Amino acid sequence: MASSGTPLGERRGGSGNRYRAAPYDEREPLLLPPPRGPTEKALMTAPTLPVKVDRGDGPALVLLHGLGNNHESWTYVLREVDETRNRIIAPDLLGFGDAPKPQVDYTPGQHADAVIATLDELGVTSAVVAGHSMGCIVAAEVARKRPDLVSRLVLLGAPTFRRIRRTRGRFGSRLAEDRYSAIFNAIADSPDLTITAAKGLDVFAPLVKGMEITEETWPAFRSSLQHTVMQTRTYRDLTVLPVPTLLVYGRLDVFVIKRNLKSIARRNRRHVRYETLLGPHEITPVQGRTVAELLQSGAS
DSSP states (O other), X not given: OOBOSOOTTOOOOOTTOOXXXXXXXTTOOOSSOOOSSOOOSOOSSOBOOOEEEEEOSSSEEEEEOOTTBOGGGGHHHHTTSOTTTOEEEEEOOTTSTTSOXXXXXXXXXXXXXXXXXXXXXXXXXXXXXXXXXXXXXXXXXXXXXXXXTEEEEEEESOOOOSOOOSSOXXXXXXXXXXXXXXXXXXXXXXXXXXHHHXXXXXXXXXXXXXXXXXXXXXXXXXXXXXXIISOSHHHHHHTTOOSOEEEEEETTOSSSOHHHHHHHHHHTTTTEEEEEESSOSSOOHHHHHHXXXXXXXXXX
8 A cells, every 4th residue: 555755643734824723632532432452542644544436527526425435425416426527436434334444543544644645646636525424524624734735625424522521421321422422432442243233234224335434444444433534623624624625424424413504604604505405314315416416516
């Protein structure tokens, strides 16, 4: 696997792209206890990712999948995109699919650095970057680090949190963040149950594509849940990021806090707007065409 020279954690951006970004501290206290066993805190250079889809002509459109998925989670969108309008690029993210699985913390910065290294290697200088679920956080971090690289963000089902109590949370709490804290901690503490449930999706939810929570991907899954999903920096960054951004969520999506997305759009109204679809968190065949149209609307 080729490597780029972009150090993990390095922040790069154009000289004319200053903005009041929220502080980003990779050492922010964790919601979950750290994984058992030794981990490397960083890699010397960001690895490049396996690009599973690279086809079409025109401005680049980059698709970043969610937690516990691989690039196939975009299957229904890939069937509908117009490849005469865009170069479609879909990698497997760090730790998932065929991507490298280093022993790191899987922070937003580490995920984003691998995406940036990959796009640099592909010769991409500007792209519409779309994320689904955790991929939204990675996409936003790419835009924060390299605003010159991102012409537009399209974020589907973005898990954004305004505040997180450093406790294990309570299922019955009236605070959405507390409920998600309890759910995610339960998932992180139950590898066997989570892996078994994911394997059952092929039978019980055959329309869900690209789900891949296995013994091999579990360390990346848990660490990404711990360090990338359950943090508040992305919410703060999206309220000030000067990049055109479309937030999209399904009205049946139980994994997003809708009032947080509306708050982002309200606080950053110059750059952010949101739309709703009739659908769940995962991308379904019914949503495929609509999502493709949203991605390619103004994609050039």
